[in-house]
Amino acid sequence: MSNVAQYDVESIRNDFPILATEVHGKPLVYLDNAASSQHPVQVIHAIKDLYESGYSNIHRGVHQLSQDATKAYENSRAAIRGFINADCIHEIIFTSGTTESINLVAQSYARPLLKKGDEILITHMEHHSNIVPWQMICEQTGAELKVVPISDQGELEMDRFAELLSEKTKIVSVVHVSNALGTVNPIKEIIDAAHAKGIAVLVDGAQAVSHIPVDVQALGCDFYAFSGHKLYGSTGIGALYGKEKLLNKMPPYKGGGDMILSVSFEKTEYNTLPYKFEAGTPNIAGAIGLGTAIEYVQSIGLGAIAAHEHGLLEYATSKLKEIDGLRIIGQAEQKAGLISFVLDQVHPHDIGTLLDMEGVAIRTGHHCAQPVMERYKIPATARASFAMYNTFAEIDVLNEAIKKTIGMFS
Amino acid sequence: MDNLRELYQEVILDHNKNKRNYRKIENPDGFAHGVNPLCGDQIDVYLDLKDGVVEDISFDGQGCAICTSSASMMTVALKGKTEAEAQALFKSFHHALTDEKQHPEDVPLGKLKVLTGVKEFPVRVKCATLAWHTFDAAFKKLKDEITTE
Ligand SMILES: Cc1ncc(COP(=O)(O)O)c(C=O)c1O
Ligand SMILES: [Zn+2]
Numbered sequence: 001m002s003n004v005a006q007y008d009v010e011s012i013r014n015d016f017p018i019l020a021t022e023v024h025g026k027p028l029v030y031l032d033n034a035a036s037s038q039h040p041v042q043v044i045h046a047i048k049d050l051y052e053s054g055y056s057n058i059h060r061g062v063h064q065l066s067q068d069a070t071k072a073y074e075n076s077r078a079a080i081r082g083f084i085n086a087d088c089i090h091e092i093i094f095t096s097g098t099t100e101s102i103n104l105v106a107q108s109y110a111r112p113l114l115k116k117g118d119e120i121l122i123t124h125m126e127h128h129s130n131i132v133p134w135q136m137i138c139e140q141t142g143a144e145l146k147v148v149p150i151s152d153q154g155e156l157e158m159d160r161f162a163e164l165l166s167e168k169t170k171i172v173s174v175v176h177v178s179n180a181l182g183t184v185n186p187i188k189e190i191i192d193a194a195h196a197k198g199i200a201v202l203v204d205g206a207q208a209v210s211h212i213p214v215d216v217q218a219l220g221c222d223f224y225a226f227s228g229h230k231l232y233g234s235t236g237i238g239a240l241y242g243k244e245k246l247l248n249k250m251p252p253y254k255g256g257g258d259m260i261l262s263v264s265f266e267k268t269e270y271n272t273l274p275y276k277f278e279a280g281t282p283n284i285a286g287a288i289g290l291g292t293a294i295e296y297v298q299s300i301g302l303g304a305i306a307a308h309e310h311g312l313l314e315y316a317t318s319k320l321k322e323i324d325g326l327r328i329i330g331q332a333e334q335k336a337g338l339i340s341f342v343l344d345q346v347h348p349h350d351i352g353t354l355l356d357m358e359g360v361a362i363r364t365g366h367h368c369a370q371p372v373m374e375r376y377k378i379p380a381t382a383r384a385s386f387a388m389y390n391t392f393a394e395i396d397v398l399n400e401a402i403k404k405t406i407g408m409f410s
Numbered sequence: 411m412d413n414l415r416e417l418y419q420e421v422i423l424d425h426n427k428n429k430r431n432y433r434k435i436e437n438p439d440g441f442a443h444g445v446n447p448l449c450g451d452q453i454d455v456y457l458d459l460k461d462g463v464v465e466d467i468s469f470d471g472q473g474c475a476i477c478t479s480s481a482s483m484m485t486v487a488l489k490g491k492t493e494a495e496a497q498a499l500f501k502s503f504h505h506a507l508t509d510e511k512q513h514p515e516d517v518p519l520g521k522l523k524v525l526t527g528v529k530e531f532p533v534r535v536k537c538a539t540l541a542w543h544t545f546d547a548a549f550k551k552l553k554d555e556i557t558t559e
Contacts, residue, residue, distance in 0.1 A: 349449035349474035350418075353531060357414050365449055379450030379472050408418060409426075409475070 007308045012300065013389045015040040026359030029394045034179050034207060034338050034385035035363050036229045039293075043232060046292035047285045058284055059258060059275075073284055076291025077274070083294045084224060085215040086241050090273040093247075094282050097238035098206040099129040101225030102173070104240055104277060105202050106133040108250040109223070110171050116142030119168040123148040123156055123185075124375055125178040128368040130204045134173065143170070150375060154181040154330035158189070165193055172201045176208035180369035180381070181330030182313075182338040184212065191220050200246065206230055210387070211309055211336045213302045216241050228286060233293040237286030240277075247273050254279040297388075305388040309337035312386045316395045323402060329381050337386035340367075343402070345409045348380040354408065355382075358401040416527030417534070418475065425479035430486050431468040440552035444471075444544030446536050451477040455544040457552065464488050464496055467545070474537050480525055481541035487522055488545070496549070500542050507535050 013019050018038050021028050030038060050072070056065035058073045080092045095101045110120065120134045124147050131145075138145050146169070148161045165172070172194045177184050191201045202223040208214060210231045216224050223246075228237040242250075252259050252270055256279030261269040270276045297305065316339055320326055325344035343351060352364035364382045366373045373380060384398055440457035451473035458466040467488050469481045488496050495517075502516040506526050519526070528538045 347449075347472075347474035347478075349451070349534070349537060350476070353417070353534060354414065366447075373450065379452065409423065 007304055009308065009389065009391055013391075015042065015296075016389050017041060017044070019389060023359045023361070024357050026357075029358075029360040029397050031384040031386065031390065031394070031398060032361045032363050033210075033387035033390075034230070034367075034383065036235070037210060037232050037387050038389070039234065039289075040232060040296050042296050043234070043289045043292045047234070047289045050285050050288055055285070057281060069284060069288075072288045072291070073282075076287045076294075079291040079294045080239050080241075083214075083298065084209070084241055085217050087217060088244060091241055091244050091247065093240045093242065093274045093277045094287055095225075095238050095240050095277075096236050096283065097227035097229070098127075098204060098225045099227075101223075101238060101240035102130055102202065102204065103133045104253045105171075105173075105223050105225070105242070106137050108253045108277075109200070109242075109246065110134075110137050110143075111140060112251065114141040114143040114170050117168060118143040118170045119146050119166065120144070121146045121148065121161075121164055121169050121172045123161075123174050124150045124371055125154070125156070125181055125183060125185075125369065126173075126175050126371070127179055127204065127206065128370070129206075130173055130175060131371070144168075147371075148174075150181075150183075150372075153332055154178070154183045155332045156183075156185055156190075158186065161190065162193065165197060165199070167197070169194075169197070169199050172199055173204065174201070175204040175206075176214075177205075177211060177336045178330070178369075178372075179207045179338070180340055180367045180372040180383070181332065182335040182340065182385075183330060183332040184208075184334040184336050186334075187221070188219055195220065207336065207338075210297065210305075211302075212306050222246055228290040228293065231290065231293055232296060233290035234286050237283045237290050239290075244273065247277070250277075252276050252279065256280045258282075300388060308388060309386050309390075312390055312392065312395060313337045313339070315392055316384065316386075316398065319395060319399045320402070323399075323406070325406065326402065329376055329378065338383060339385075340381040340383045342378055342381055343406060346405055348382040350409070351382040351402070351405055354405040355398070355401045358397065358404070360398055360401050362398075413527070413530045417531055419524045419527065421483075421521070421524045422475065422479040425482040426475040429469075429478060429482045431489075432470055432482065433468045434470060435466060435468050438466075438548075440548035442544045442548035442551060444540050444547065446473070446477065446540050448533070448536060449474055449477075451537055451540055453477065453481055453541050453544050455481070455541065455548045457545065457548045459493070459552065462493050464491050464493075469541060469544075473540065474534075476525075476528060476534050476537040477540050480538045483522055483525065484541045484545060487520065493549075496545075500546055503542060504539060507538055 056069045058070040149157045194201045200222040203221045205226040209226045224241040229235040259279040329340040348364035362384045435456035438456040444453045453471040456468045467485045
């Protein structure tokens with residue numbers, strides 16, 4: 001809790017209008033950030049201002065508004081580049097989110113490359129969006145999906161990873177931070193091991209970018225995917241980082257406008273990066289909002305945010321561990337700010353409803369990670385996930401609400 | 411909080427804790443497996459019919475309190491009912507939870523009425539109806555088997 005003195009959580013909270021609302025007559029305690037985070041006024045205003053005074057379709061427009069909107073859109077791309085320290089701007093492709101980013105890599109990178117007998121390596125803690133696209137590739141190419149197991153604590157079994165990484169492996173796709181367990185995976189180690197065998201690595205950073213500083217060059221990953229709506233931006237926007245060398249070789253993922261240089265019915269010449277992968281009119285406002293969200297995060301500093309959230313995690317973990325009959329699912333050494341838990345006496349679905357009546361928003365269910373649930377032989381978990389604006393007092397509210405829930409059921 | 415008390419009434423909490431007819435029936439006449447992917451509720455319903463009457467009915471599986479108590483109460487309500495009565499009760503229960511308007515053919519719900527508080531919690535309605543849908547599936551499968559045999 002040492003960083004709390006400098007970290008002005010109250011002034012951050014003032015930037016998020018929704019945090020002042022009440023739910024069922026109680027102050028909102030928003031702990032569902034892993035599903036989607038809230039928006040600061042800066043982002044809301046950026047989007048509002050765009051629509052009120054700066055909106056137009058981008059690219060190819062000669063008029064002033066189009067030029068302004070194009071500039072703002074491209075500035076956001078530049079902001080993302082800086083945020084994850086990509087080498088160049090055109091390595092940043094706007095997508096609708098993590099899911100589309102992963103599908104893009106699966107279809108454009110993996111599908112042309114893979115054949116029968118090849119293997120795709122993922123882990124047991126992946127979100128469905130990092131499982132299903134690969135199963136589709138397996139069906140389409142005859143390749144096989146291999147899965148790195150996880151330990152009882154919720155950590156990857158790295159010796160099994162080393163064994164599964166073989167001559168047959170053509171791509172490794174791994175989650176940076178697990179949305180179901182909170183585990184921060186040793187992705188640098190994974191990337192280095194894969195690269196030693198010439199295998200490309202995609203990192204699902206959906207749960208990472210808002211919680212820990214990410215430097216794609218230092219990591220060396222070939223692809224990095226994330227969503228705007230978990231990074232204080234809006235839904236329907238996200239990004240894929242890819243190494244220029246690989247992106248250049250990949251065929252487009254979707255066909256349409258903006259991704260071509262010239263079209264005739266005989267031959268179409270594809271546009272250069274990143275536009276080759278951005279067919280159709282994009283989510284302009286979403287992209288501009290995301291750029292603003294990133295600037296906002298940078299103004300506070302991911303280091304400070306990470307330290308604050310770590311403090312929350314430690315505090316919440318120690319509090320929740322004292323509760324009789326509460327079991328934390330996912331006790332990895334390295335964790336980001338979320339706690340998945342189950343109660344002996346109360347099903348997660350009931351926990352969700354009862355906490356909601358106390359104004360506490362958490363998520364219950366399988367968190368789109370059914371293999372994780374099956375691994376720990378539970379139908380679902382309750383999950384509290386933290387963001388930069390959560391407070392220690394809110395953890396106390398959560399703690400009391402859980403105790404009250406247990407009281408009602410005993 | 412009043413809504414919450416409506417939802418989690420003593421009777422419901424009691425059925426959740428002390429489940430009635432929570433067991434397998436070996437070689438049942440009818441059987442179905444029901445899943446609510448939203449919250450992971452999973453329920454198996456076992457059914458024995460004799461001369462058009464529900465002679466025995468039971469369930470097992472795992473679910474939230476609403477799902478479990480609804481299943482438990484359903485087995486109590488359905489035992490001894492004729493096929494037609496069981497169907498009418500299912501329909502009436504379903505209407506009571508999902509429909510705004512009254513249906514003239516609806517029958518009294520009796521003790522099942524305590525579950526209607528779930529109406530105030532739209533995301534939980536499926537929890538309360540899962541067991542019934544599973545029963546209905548078991549029943550229909552059984553009827554199909556009889557008519558196709
Ligand atoms: C780890 C992880 N990967 C991928 C996704 C999918 O993100 P989106 O739905 O924004 O595409 C999520 C969202 O829950 C996630 O937590
Ligand atoms: Zn349920």
